[in-house]
Amino acid sequence: MAVEQARRVTAATRQRKAYQLGIKRRVDATRVRQHLQLLRRTMSVTDIAEASTITKTSIWNILLHGQKTVFPETEAKILAVAPINGWVLVDSTGTQRRIQALATMGWTGEEIGRRVARRRGDSWANISRIMQGTRLTASLAAEVNVVYGELCQQVPPTDLAAKRARSRAQRRRWAPPAAWEAVDIDDPDALPDWAAVRCEFVECARPVKPGHCHCEACLKRLQKHGTLDGYSPLKTGQSLIEDALWISEHEGLSLRDEDEAKLIAERLGVTRAALRQGLKRHSAADMQAKELAEGGVQ
Known part of the structure; x- marks a missing residue:
């Protein structure tokens, strides 16, 4: 007991000293929060606390109370916890929305399936089955989530398949990634925030019409002239x-x-x-x- 108390005092002293010297020992909590949300699909907070040796209060603070930073040690302990019971079925709404959002960028289901399968060590991942079902395994949902994060940061292809994927997404009014940034994409009752989606035309920044990649003014220009070349939308x-x-x-x-x-x-x-x-x-x-x-x- 005395040794454990001495360790806590030493740790507190190090933290206080770092704070006094202006050393930023805390890191952004976004990755930890996302991982906790993944773990919560198949684990209770008590299970996570026991596996990570982090208190339940600290976990709830990160999950629900908007804690913005954590200590690197806390981050490492939580990220080291792997989801259990990956075969447990979870709601497919969030996964389907992620696939739809990638389609608005031009990523095809075939390409998404290849990348998911590569991560799982399989030869193929059936994206069509994911889009048609109401449930899927927690492990598959986690793999799609990782691929979603990777592809959102990459420039999609511009071939015919990509154009078809974009056209299909627009016809079905699928929401792009920007519409889900401030909304819980896994909440079945959540709605996309179309006000956060801006026109793709580089000289324009107006909000788009739902299901479109351009604002109303640019759409009218396209319908009338067939191109946006030389167009400078004025905002007044x-x-x-x-x-x-x-x-x-x-x-x-x-x-x-x-x-x-x-x-x-x-x-x-x-x-x-x-x-x-x-x-x-x-x-x-x-x-x-x-x-x-x-x-x-x-």
């Missing part, structure tokens, strides 16, 4: 302010900071002066509406 009025406020909120950029406001303006394809003028009109309109509302109350 309320749409400009809405997009600027969306970027500011979701990317943590301040419209009050000159450099960050300039970045927002570049994203929107307008000058800093145009954005500043639009914000002034927006503020004036808000002030006028507030005065009218107060006058009506009186």
Whole structure:
């Protein structure tokens, strides 16, 4: 007992010393949280705590209370825990959504199946069966999740098969990865956040129409001219302010900071002066509406 207490004191002293010296000994908790979510499909928090020697309170803090960082030792212990009972069946909704999201990028079911099979040591993984079923094994769901994370970071092919995959995804209005970033993709009741999906045209940053990869303005341009070459979509009025406020909120950029406001303006394809003028009109309109509302109350 005395030895264990001495070890705890030593560990606490090291942590305090590192903090005093400004040494960042903690790491981002995203990977740990994702792994815990995977483990929770087949294991209880008590099982995870026993396998990792991490307290249940710490595990709940990471899972539910938004803890952003963990110690490297904690990360290593939790990541070392492998899912048990991989044959246990789980809901296939999240896995199907991941495959659909990859299809919107141009990844075919055949390519996804090959990569999943390679990880499992098999010759083939039947993606069609996954898309048609309501349940699948936890181990297969985990492998698809890993492949999803890998392919989301890669540039998809541009061959005919990829174009067909994209067209099929658009016809069925499948949501791309961006629509699931802030939403629990494994929750059957969750809905994709289409407001987070932006037009693919590099000079545009408007939200897309559900089931499309371009915004309404770019779609009209494509229908009329058949191409977006030479098109420079202008953002004015309320749409400009809405997009600027969306970027500011979701990317943590301040419209009050000159450099960050300039970045927002570049994203929107307008000058800093145009954005500043639009914000002034927006503020004036808000002030006028507030005065009218107060006058009506009186």
